[in-house]
Amino acid sequence: MTLGLFTYPIAWFGWFRPRDELATAVAELLLVGFYGANNTSPSARLLARQVHRGQVGAVFFVAQNIGSADDVTGLLRLFRSGNVQPLLAIDHEGGIVQRLKKSHGFTHVPAARTVANTLSPAEARTLYAQAGSELAKLGFNMNFGPVLDVDEPGNPAIGRHGRAYGTDPEHIATYAQAFVEGFATAGIACAAKHFPGHGRAMTDSHNEAADISATWSEAELEPFARLLASPQSPPMVMTGHLRLDPISPDGRPATVSAPIVTGLLRQRLGYQGIVVTDDLDMGAISQVMSRGEAVIEAIAAGSDLLMIKNLFGYDPLLPQRAVGWVRKAIAQGTLSQSQVMAAAERVRTLRGQVQEPNGSASRC
Template structure:
């Protein structure tokens, strides 16, 4: 399974418009939704339902968590079913497999684990790290995944940080080190045919709180140097996707409490305008405390899309329901019917997603 150069150079000009022209607004909006689930085998009713949603174009992809992984054979069978449901527009079959504390595939089910980022960088050159990540990426790809949510390009700027430094998720304390090892991670995954996602924009490494738990204000701690890994990787053409964190900065918010995931200034002005990123923007989990404690589902969906978000990621863990994907889709369609500008945003996101998906074999 390899990234197809022919598809990347030629397919985007031919296949992508064909897919786009055949899609309904419902199918376009469906591609913007990625949800978590509770199934553990291909025969599980929840997995069958997700497969049907993918086939109908109502869902763009799925998110694996540890709850879904009881055996590697079952994981491979589920992924095969998801892929078979939409062979022309492959689903985004996603997971967080960073190494260390953040991973969904573990030794408990026979997967070879690797160290956390801080250890990888301390004990390996970037070239050695690439070889290490290549072995991991190949094993992930063989199971049928299409996206690994990494690398972490946060800079370790706060040793007391509760979500990055605490778990050794950053490659280093300076932008150059982080960039070098992030490139190694990305190259290894590309060799295996996997898409990657830089995270957590605009930078979670200096924060004093954890967005999983609640509101995170980076106004006094964030520094512009935290954009440098993004700037370098985007300029080098290494950025497949960028994952937006749920981080509040008063100078970049249009309203009190507006997180970066709902901020047009962060997404459209800084990421797309200043840094020149024209690819897919995906949210961090929209059920984290920073979001679910402050916004309704409708406010979350509409706010993120209006800010420029292309893919809405829901772990579906805070209040699990099989219907979550359909609920999100209904909100997107209702808003599009009421607002032509919102409908145009859906079409814009769909075009970016199709281009990305045509890179998946």
């Protein structure tokens, strides 16, 4: 934190920041978090300046960022106040993972298991359309959901909280499609998660990479395959910090694994949309590699949007450091500039699809 305070003025005034085509492309890949729950937060105000200068393309809100309804509105106004309009993301699955609640004027969305047990797919779609309309009205345009994991009650991150729709792949995909379609009516872009399947893991990837090597089967891939082949394919798929040795023998979590992201998701399932990482600052990644290494390995694996909470080890200069990491990796042959440019173009396409606050909803 001390280093963060020391470098804050440099970041605030944008001194020494790169401004070339590559820097612009890297900015599109950055999905960054911030400290604070209102628009007086120095971290939020700096991030807003970096968004307005074109250094960061997307911002995500976590529970720590949610204060009163007025506080959330003020933060969204801060991020949207410049000429450059960012992608603004939040977790709005329902159940335990719903940041904006009745106290904020939002409809309660039950957990996925409850939705699947009590509502028809058509009723679920109506519920999700209402939730999407509320998000869009406030100013959000991205939602990290639906969960396509197989329901396993003993799973500490998913099953224990009822976050999965069931165990049958067709059933899961049907309700996930209702989720995507409902939010799409409001112009909210959704991210199906956690590829290639977190459901049967017995550890929580917030703390360490969840090893699914012994429990994962093709049945966990099928909900993703069905949803991606549906008429309303989600514009984003989120990878989890999941170790799957039969597919990725080097032991790398899916987030930074080319055999899983490029081989399994893009080539085998034919997915052409955006791949977004789970938070690269989570223990599953940060315990085994630096932030810079994680950024490069995620891009090299085939990811497009790189989620970095930037709370612990806060770095005001994160955007320009990311450009430096990418530039060095290109020079060393670890990455190609064409990889970076292609990822940035996919994100720009999404940016053109999401709804503007005063515009009409577009397909997402």
